Amino acid sequence: MDKAKTKKQYNSNTILLFITIALFIVLYAGGCVAYGSKGFTHFQTFLNILITNAGLICVTCGMTCVMLTGGIDISVGALIAMDCMLLAVGMKNGMGAVPMIIIILLIGAVFGIFQGFLVGYLEIQPFIVSMAGMFFCRGMTAVICTDQVSITQEISPTFYAWANAKIVLPFGGYTNNKGKYMAPYVRPAVIVALLVLVVIFILLRYTKFGRSLYAVGGSEQSAAMMGLNVKMIKMKAYMLSSFLCSIGGICYCLNTMAGSVSQATGLEMDAISSAVIGGTLLTGGVGNVIGSFFGVLINGTISSIVKTNGKLASSWPNILTAMLLFIFIVIQSIFAAIRERKKA
Amino acid sequence: MENNVVLRARGISMTFPGVKALDNVQLTLRKGEIHALMGENGAGKSTLIKCLTGINDFEAGEIHIDGINGTIKNHSTRDAQNVGISTVYQEVNLCPNLSVAENLFIGREPLTKLHTIDRKSYNSRSQKIMDELGISVDVTQNLENYSLAIQQMVAIARAVDMECKVLILDEPTSSLDDEEVEKLFKLMRKLKEKGVGILFVTHFLEQVYAVCDRITVLRNGTFVGEYPISELPRVKLVAAMMGKYLNDLESIHKENKDFTNAPMEISAKGLSHTGTVKPFDLDIHKGEVVGVAGLLGSGRSELARAIYGADKANTGTLEVDGKPVKINQPIDAMNKGMGMLPDDRKAEGIIADLSVRENIILALQAKRGMFKLLSRAKQEEIADRYIDLVQIKTASRETLIKQLSGGNQQKVILARWLATDPDFLILDEPTRGIDIGTKSEIQKLIIKLAGEGKSVLFISSEIEEMLRTSNRMIIMRDGEKVGELDRELSQEGVMHAIAGGEG
Numbered sequence: 001m002d003k004a005k006t007k008k009q010y011n012s013n014t015i016l017l018f019i020t021i022a023l024f025i026v027l028y029a030g031g032c033v034a035y036g037s038k039g040f041t042h043f044q045t046f047l048n049i050l051i052t053n054a055g056l057i058c059v060t061c062g063m064t065c066v067m068l069t070g071g072i073d074i075s076v077g078a079l080i081a082m083d084c085m086l087l088a089v090g091m092k093n094g095m096g097a098v099p100m101i102i103i104i105l106l107i108g109a110v111f112g113i114f115q116g117f118l119v120g121y122l123e124i125q126p127f128i129v130s131m132a133g134m135f136f137c138r139g140m141t142a143v144i145c146t147d148q149v150s151i152t153q154e155i156s157p158t159f160y161a162w163a164n165a166k167i168v169l170p171f172g173g174y175t176n177n178k179g180k181y182m183a184p185y186v187r188p189a190v191i192v193a194l195l196v197l198v199v200i201f202i203l204l205r206y207t208k209f210g211r212s213l214y215a216v217g218g219s220e221q222s223a224a225m226m227g228l229n230v231k232m233i234k235m236k237a238y239m240l241s242s243f244l245c246s247i248g249g250i251c252y253c254l255n256t257m258a259g260s261v262s263q264a265t266g267l268e269m270d271a272i273s274s275a276v277i278g279g280t281l282l283t284g285g286v287g288n289v290i291g292s293f294f295g296v297l298i299n300g301t302i303s304s305i306v307k308t309n310g311k312l313a314s315s316w317p318n319i320l321t322a323m324l325l326f327i328f329i330v331i332q333s334i335f336a337a338i339r340e341r342k343k344a
Numbered sequence: 345m346e347n348n349v350v351l352r353a354r355g356i357s358m359t360f361p362g363v364k365a366l367d368n369v370q371l372t373l374r375k376g377e378i379h380a381l382m383g384e385n386g387a388g389k390s391t392l393i394k395c396l397t398g399i400n401d402f403e404a405g406e407i408h409i410d411g412i413n414g415t416i417k418n419h420s421t422r423d424a425q426n427v428g429i430s431t432v433y434q435e436v437n438l439c440p441n442l443s444v445a446e447n448l449f450i451g452r453e454p455l456t457k458l459h460t461i462d463r464k465s466y467n468s469r470s471q472k473i474m475d476e477l478g479i480s481v482d483v484t485q486n487l488e489n490y491s492l493a494i495q496q497m498v499a500i501a502r503a504v505d506m507e508c509k510v511l512i513l514d515e516p517t518s519s520l521d522d523e524e525v526e527k528l529f530k531l532m533r534k535l536k537e538k539g540v541g542i543l544f545v546t547h548f549l550e551q552v553y554a555v556c557d558r559i560t561v562l563r564n565g566t567f568v569g570e571y572p573i574s575e576l577p578r579v580k581l582v583a584a585m586m587g588k589y590l591n592d593l594e595s596i597h598k599e600n601k602d603f604t605n606a607p608m609e610i611s612a613k614g615l616s617h618t619g620t621v622k623p624f625d626l627d628i629h630k631g632e633v634v635g636v637a638g639l640l641g642s643g644r645s646e647l648a649r650a651i652y653g654a655d656k657a658n659t660g661t662l663e664v665d666g667k668p669v670k671i672n673q674p675i676d677a678m679n680k681g682m683g684m685l686p687d688d689r690k691a692e693g694i695i696a697d698l699s700v701r702e703n704i705i706l707a708l709q710a711k712r713g714m715f716k717l718l719s720r721a722k723q724e725e726i727a728d729r730y731i732d733l734v735q736i737k738t739a740s741r742e743t744l745i746k747q748l749s750g751g752n753q754q755k756v757i758l759a760r761w762l763a764t765d766p767d768f769l770i771l772d773e774p775t776r777g778i779d780i781g782t783k784s785e786i787q788k789l790i791i792k793l794a795g796e797g798k799s800v801l802f803i804s805s806e807i808e809e810m811l812r813t814s815n816r817m818i819i820m821r822d823g824e825k826v827g828e829l830d831r832e833l834s835q836e837g838v839m840h841a842i843a844g845g846e847g
């Protein structure tokens with residue numbers, strides 16, 4: 001006695017995604033209206049958000065994968081600090097940029113496999129595992145070097161060139177008040193981040209592994225009973241997170257051009273909050289990287305607005321993010337309630 | 345191995361901490377037969393199945409499967425699938441957050457040339473599978489949007505769609521309606537013709553006699569015997585399962601009382617909940633048992649939920665004990681002396697990591713409020729009383745509920761609601777998954793409660809058991825109360841009314 005559904009229904013997750021995107025547009029449009037005179041309307045402002053957050057985009061993609069399984073990875077901020085420090089110190093000691101990057105990616109993958117092994121095979125709480133990972137990476141960063149190490153042109157001309165390369169876009173420029181044409185540009189890190197985004201989007205939507213992440217998050221027991229290798233899937237998720245985090249670390253380093261112990265503190269929370277604002281549930285099984293991407297953009301827009309204003313204290317982004325998170329969690333639970341209601 | 349045997353297990357023994365769940369059990373499954381695995385709750389049926397499929401690690405015994413030399417030992421459902429054993433477990437094991445189609449294909453998705461998932465192909469194949477089963481669902485919708493019965497059918501469809509030599513169905517019919525059961529049987533017969541060996545567990549004896557060729561009986565973890573169906577009539581089967589003779593059909597007698605002058609317990613006028621149940625009137629007298637009949641999805645449960653405040657009523661009024669009451673949520677109903685055993689026990693009932701005792705006193709504690717804790721001694725006393733009353737087979741009252749067999753978990757939830765000692769008790773499928781012996785005990789219990797002046801609203805897909813206990817029956821169709829039957833309740837009468845004849 002079930003009613004055939006004739007009308008195409010959007011499920012509530014799709015609606016949540018639309019809300020996230022709409023929120024970004026509203027926020028951004030608000031910024032344009034309020035600070036249009038200060039250049040907020042320029043396309044470059046948007047591109048700057050991407051440039052500043054390239055690393056965070058990569059990290060959030062990985063975080064989303066882990067959160068889909070119902071887990072969490074709070075080691076990412078510290079791992080980035082370690083990556084940056086290794087890059088800086090390694091290149092200072094004469095290593096080339098490319099070998100260093102390969103080393104860092106390898107370290108990321110191995111570190112992820114280790115964390116994933118503890119979570120998947122030894123069934124230790126992800127929070128505990130990645131907290132230990134966090135302490136380890138921060139500690140290691142300090143062991144490598146306690147001072148701030150800058151990456152200058154002398155240390156690595158290649159890396160320096162990448163950091164300063166401008167990829168000029170053929171559209172969206174403006175003429176400044178001195179009459180000079182300002183072409184919009186992005187940095188190489190942005191290209192990397194967008195590639196990561198596309199790859200992870202495809203991975204989550206169109207591959208067996210991607211779908212199994214959702215299955216594990218939906219019900220671990222069921223996934224096992226349906227014949228999925230849950231332990232392996234979890235391990236791979238953490239590996240992916242740390243690996244993407246290392247890619248993000250390189251992007252991050254291209255922005256900061258330095259290694260320091262206190263770098264990227266709290267970045268894991270930015271990643272988690274972006275994912276949550278993007279519609280990823282902490283309980284697992286629901287979410288996607290497009291949402292997470294917009295989550296990052298929303299966070300970036302808030303910072304950008306506060307920066308453009310110039311008078312607000314720098315703690316305002318935190319407060320606004322907190323409010324947004326709150327609003328999102330309320331919206332999510334309303335949807336969950338509606339879904340419960342409809343089920344009957 | 346003889347050439348018509350597809351699976352043979354011998355000397356299987358398995359111990360859980362403190363419980364010898366299986367002791368030297370054997371099973372022989374032949375090609376193209378439907379083989380019933382029977383036994384009381386906790387006899388070890390699911391445990392045996394999980395030994396076959398690699399979820400349980402048995403200590404002794406060997407398993408042979410057709411086409412493989414030597415013994416096999418599976419370590420996961422995946423291994424079992426690889427040797428051709430496809431299983432529907434007792435608990436529905438699917439992912440609610442994935443679409444119906446994904447639930448059918450996850451882990452074995454068709455791939456495109458680029459090694460990505462071929463969504464189009466599996467969506468259309470899924471739609472075909474479900475259509476062939478005669479179940480109208482939109483396979484691209486998430487599974488959580490559908491009822492338990494449909495989820496069960498999806499689990500079955502998934503198992504059946506895999507190429508398998510052995511199909512294991514552990515109580516697949518417990519949340520199905522007659523109509524779906526018939527669909528399942530048709531499917532099983534078709535597979536049987538193709539030579540698949542099917543192992544079928546159920547507590548509905550009629551179903552055994554409707555489809556099975558052979559029966560293996562377990563009792564308390566031991567093998568009692570294997571019989572062709574013709575040699576084991578119903579009475580003998582029950583005796584083999586219980587170890588004693590029981591005439592389950594005749595030991596129940598309800599009183600035929602006239603309730604017209606009895607005081608009213610519940611009086612609902614125009615109660616409704618948008619989208620699930622249309623406005624209905626319902627009077628229930630003290631001491632009366634009222635059955636609710638109707639097909640799955642006819643609004644049986646929803647009617648009860650509207651009274652109980654599980655779905656807040658949008659219209660209408662409700663009187664309890666002659667006084668108008670306002671019920672916004674279940675706790676209000678509980679404080680007015682109601683109790684309700686919900687039908688979706690997994691989602692709304694069992695708290696897996698609490699003990700049997702804690703699960704039993706849960707509702708009673710909620711009713712008393714957080715600050716009036718029941719003393720430990722009192723809790724133990726209540727737990728022991730109900731363990732005894734509904735015959736829960738458990739190592740101790742402190743055993744975690746998840747370690748109980750499926751049927752015994754059901755009994756714990758039933759005990760939870762009995763323990764609140766309600767004046768008005770709603771029982772939604774109280775005997776689902778419960779063995780034949782306990783089933784008749786529960787029916788007797790209902791009559792006994794009514795004798796004490798309590799009122800019961802009894803919802804069940806088994807019309808017979810309602811006939812045996814109810815004084816009156818109401819008929820639901822498409823979310824609407826379409827009629828009441830009081831005198832001369834009969835199976836045909838009720839069926840006719842459900843199907844749409846004059847109520």
Ligand SMILES: Nc1ncnc2c1ncn2[C@@H]1O[C@H](COP(=O)(O)OP(=O)(O)OP(=O)(O)O)[C@@H](O)[C@H]1O
Nearest residue numbers: 360365385386387388389390391747748749750751
């Ligand atoms: N995980 C577990 N830990 C401890 N004991 C268990 C566990 N699973 C089952 N048991 C015990 O093993 C025995 C057999 O249980 P099983 O689930 O096989 O029964 P069943 O025949 O399937 O019963 P039902 O008809 O109720 O499903 C029971 O006594 C049960 O308490």
Ligand SMILES: [Mg+2]
Nearest residue numbers: 390434749750
């Ligand atoms: Mg069982």
